[in-house]
Amino acid sequence: xxxxxxxxxxxxxxxxxxxxxxxxxxxxxxxxxxxxxxxxxxxxxxxxxxxxxxxxxxxxxxxxxxxxxxxxxxxxxxxxxxxxxxxxxxxxxxxxxxxxxxxxxxxxxxxxxxxxxxxxxxxxxxxxxxxxxxxxxxxxxxxxxxxxxxxxxxxxxxxxxxxxxxxxxxxxxxxxxxxxxxxxxxxxxxxxxxxxxxxxxxxxxxxxxxxxxxxxxxxxxxxxxxxxxxxxxxxxxxxxxxxxxxxxxxxxxxxxxxxxxxxxxxxxxxxxxxxxxxxxxxxxxxxxxxxxxxxxxxxxxxxxxxxxxxxxxxxxxxxxxxxxxxxxxxxxxxxxxxxxxxxxxxxxxxxxxxxxxxxxxxxxxxxxxxxxxxxxxxxxxxxxxxxxxxxxxxxxxxxxxxxxxxxxxxxxxxxxxxxxxxxxxxxxxxxxxxxxxxxxxxxxxxxxxxxxxxxxxxxxxxxxxxxxxxxxxxxxxxxxxxxxxxxxxxxxxxxxx
Amino acid sequence: xxxxxxxxxxxxxxxxxxxxxxxxxxxxxxxxxxxxxxxxxxxxxxxxxxxxxxxxxxxxxxxxxxxxxxxxxxxxxxxxxxxxxxxxxxxxxxxxxxxxxxxxxxxxxxxxxxxxxxxxxxxxxxxxxxxxxxxxxxxxxxxxxxxxxxxxxxxxxxxxxxxxxxxxxxxxxxxxxxxxxxxxxxxxxxxxxxxxxxxxxxxxxxxxxxxxxxxxxxxxxxxxxxxxxxxxxxxxxxxx
Numbered sequence: 001x002x003x004x005x006x007x008x009x010x011x012x013x014x015x016x017x018x019x020x021x022x023x024x025x026x027x028x029x030x031x032x033x034x035x036x037x038x039x040x041x042x043x044x045x046x047x048x049x050x051x052x053x054x055x056x057x058x059x060x061x062x063x064x065x066x067x068x069x070x071x072x073x074x075x076x077x078x079x080x081x082x083x084x085x086x087x088x089x090x091x092x093x094x095x096x097x098x099x100x101x102x103x104x105x106x107x108x109x110x111x112x113x114x115x116x117x118x119x120x121x122x123x124x125x126x127x128x129x130x131x132x133x134x135x136x137x138x139x140x141x142x143x144x145x146x147x148x149x150x151x152x153x154x155x156x157x158x159x160x161x162x163x164x165x166x167x168x169x170x171x172x173x174x175x176x177x178x179x180x181x182x183x184x185x186x187x188x189x190x191x192x193x194x195x196x197x198x199x200x201x202x203x204x205x206x207x208x209x210x211x212x213x214x215x216x217x218x219x220x221x222x223x224x225x226x227x228x229x230x231x232x233x234x235x236x237x238x239x240x241x242x243x244x245x246x247x248x249x250x251x252x253x254x255x256x257x258x259x260x261x262x263x264x265x266x267x268x269x270x271x272x273x274x275x276x277x278x279x280x281x282x283x284x285x286x287x288x289x290x291x292x293x294x295x296x297x298x299x300x301x302x303x304x305x306x307x308x309x310x311x312x313x314x315x316x317x318x319x320x321x322x323x324x325x326x327x328x329x330x331x332x333x334x335x336x337x338x339x340x341x342x343x344x345x346x347x348x349x350x351x352x353x354x355x356x357x358x359x360x361x362x363x364x365x366x367x368x369x370x371x372x373x374x375x376x377x378x379x380x381x382x383x384x385x386x387x388x389x390x391x392x393x394x395x396x397x398x399x400x401x402x403x404x405x406x407x408x409x410x411x412x413x414x415x416x417x418x419x420x421x422x423x424x425x426x427x428x429x430x431x432x433x434x435x436x437x438x439x440x441x442x443x444x445x446x447x448x449x450x451x452x453x454x455x456x457x458x459x460x461x462x463x464x465x466x467x468x469x470x471x472x473x474x475x476x477x478x479x480x481x482x483x484x485x486x487x488x489x490x491x492x493x494x495x496x497x
Numbered sequence: 498x499x500x501x502x503x504x505x506x507x508x509x510x511x512x513x514x515x516x517x518x519x520x521x522x523x524x525x526x527x528x529x530x531x532x533x534x535x536x537x538x539x540x541x542x543x544x545x546x547x548x549x550x551x552x553x554x555x556x557x558x559x560x561x562x563x564x565x566x567x568x569x570x571x572x573x574x575x576x577x578x579x580x581x582x583x584x585x586x587x588x589x590x591x592x593x594x595x596x597x598x599x600x601x602x603x604x605x606x607x608x609x610x611x612x613x614x615x616x617x618x619x620x621x622x623x624x625x626x627x628x629x630x631x632x633x634x635x636x637x638x639x640x641x642x643x644x645x646x647x648x649x650x651x652x653x654x655x656x657x658x659x660x661x662x663x664x665x666x667x668x669x670x671x672x673x674x675x676x677x678x679x680x681x682x683x684x685x686x687x688x689x690x691x692x693x694x695x696x697x698x699x700x701x702x703x704x705x706x707x708x709x710x711x712x713x714x715x716x717x718x719x720x721x722x723x724x725x726x727x728x729x730x731x732x733x734x735x736x737x
Contacts, residue, residue, distance in 0.1 A: 375675075382640070436512040480518075
């Protein structure tokens with residue numbers, strides 16, 4: 001299995017000196033014009049939408065369920081210190097280990113050293129975005145281990161040397177023919193009719209070999225339950241349960257924000273997560289793990305480790321205004337509904353977490369180099385309307401933008417001057433009216449000469465791909481003054497320019 | 498039932514789509530309202546606010562509060578600009594004494610369809626429009642002002658109008674203010690998806706409560722030479 005790369009570059013392309021923002025603009029332009037991609041995503045999202053709507057309708061009061069989840073997460077995040085320590089204590093009591101990692105490098109080093117120390121040759125992983133965030137698989141592979149992604153979608157993107165396209169459905173950008181071709185090339189078996197069941201059976205056969213060979217299983221965690229001291233993992237393929245019970249060593253890796261206070265909270269969070277993620281009433285396999293195999297137990301790992309990753313999260317925790325971003329349960333609903341995501345796809349973001357939650361979170365976790373993502377949104381608010389824990393995602397994008405410009409963020413110099421000039425005009429109605437008149441008349445001149453969308457058109461970013469606006473000779477305020485202000489009630493105020 | 502209305506006409510409507518404002522005046526006068534246009538108004542500050550320049554947006558908001566201080570009811574033919582006043586002014590002015598004034602002003606500010614249906618209790622304003630129309634739910638009106646049904650109720654009240662539903666009518670058209678030019682390719686792709694949804698309906702017109710969405714959608718319909726034309730709800734309600 002080849003080394004995973006988190007920044008996939010198409011074959012033959014030389015590494016470029018583009019900034020993250022420039023690369024985003026370039027990839028967004030390519031992807032949003034890719035009609036095949038648009039069609040695949042459209043089709044997948046339509047079936048998700050239908051399932052999601054059916055799922056929400058099954059819950060008697062969806063809004064109440066969202067508020068309940070929001071309250072559970074708020075309580076957890078606002079008492080993170082207490083609940084994490086409670087969780088740790090329970091795990092230690094059962095003979096497990098807990099490692100607190102300040103950043104991804106520390107977390108990777110702990111797991112690598114553990115694996116080397118125990119003579120691990122093969123690692124099976126169930127789905128975990130946090131391990132993507134800290135680039136764990138390449139670290140283990142560089143140390144000579146073979147790492148298998150066992151979630152089917154992850155397995156597929158790993159074979160393609162790609163990062164996950166989506167946090168819940170990592171291979172949603174591919175159709176079955178592409179997967180057939182990939183399996184033929186990488187696994188050496190051909191399934192000519194690309195029958196999904198046969199493709200799954202092939203992957204399953206390969207993965208079973210890995211499960212039985214592996215000495216270490218690595219999982220993420222959907223939730224860390226404080227009062228019970230257990231890790232809650234849900235999967236639809238059973239790979240989570242196999243990864244955490246077959247190998248000798250189980251390592252659960254997750255962010256500190258995943259803790260919840262009580263076991264009973266899962267009664268609400270699990271169905272809401274499943275509904276938002278895929279439209280299911282409950283995910284097929286729900287697993288709770290809290291320690292190594294006990295003397296009277298037939299199976300389970302001999303060693304149990306939990307790695308708790310901070311990696312910038314405590315910085316967000318310290319920010320009272322943005323703290324609720326840590327409520328996210330990674331269901332993917334905001335990606336699915338996002339019209340930007342639907343057009344540019346998951347890879348264009350070039351971040352671990354794409355879509356609205358990624359655009360909000362990444363500038364906090366990885367710095368202002370990713371602040372363009374806060375701007376890459378029409379602020380339509382569709383994300384906020386579906387978030388199962390009521391994170392006000394699009395308002396957080398506005399806050400990110402405000403904080404970025406306030407901190408004098410890169411490349412805002414020209415814009416800052418523009419907005420200062422704009423402010424002056426807006427505070428002086430005559431200057432505003434004169435400016436508007438000049439703009440309309442100069443544009444009429446430019447468009448009259450057929451120069452719309454050319455380098456001579458100051459509005460070309462608008463009119464290159466849109467028919468230029470029809471420019472009226474008079475503003476409303478001029479018409480009001482001349483013809484409308486004294487109109488009697490009921491008299492026609494109509495008439496065209 | 499007559500009400501004294503102070504018109505809030507967004508700057509780009511004033512400069513680029515004055516007919517929308519003229520039609521708004523016509524509708525309001527037809528239902529018996531007394532309409533005034535405070536001539537000192539400029540922009541509500543939304544472009545700066547959305548781009549992150551809150552310090553530049555704030556004086557515009559403070560100025561707006563002064564210009565509309567004595568207004569009994571403020572009506573605006575844009576869900577987005579009404580949202581700026583009602584939803585975002587209190588946050589923008591949170592640290593100053595103007596906060597309470599902004600919150601109170603927000604309660605007196607209405608988007609046109611909201612005013613007609615919720616305040617005046619009207620769904621028939623006496624309009625006739627003999628065309629097939631499809632409706633696009635503009636985001637700010639839909640999600641910030643929660644106007645899901647009001648525009649549709651008004652459209653159903655128009656004589657001769659045949660309303661056809663579009664697929665994904667609540668999906669953003671891709672305008673998004675400065676987003677439309679900063680991320681031109683994404684904005685246009687989103688607009689194309691919206692225009693595809695319009696085209697499938699076979700409607701002659703696509704309408705909405707936000708002139709900015711319609712300007713963007715019309716730009717793409719026009720470039721593609723699609724059959725449908727974009728028209729503001731106010732212009733439909735002013736017809737006949």
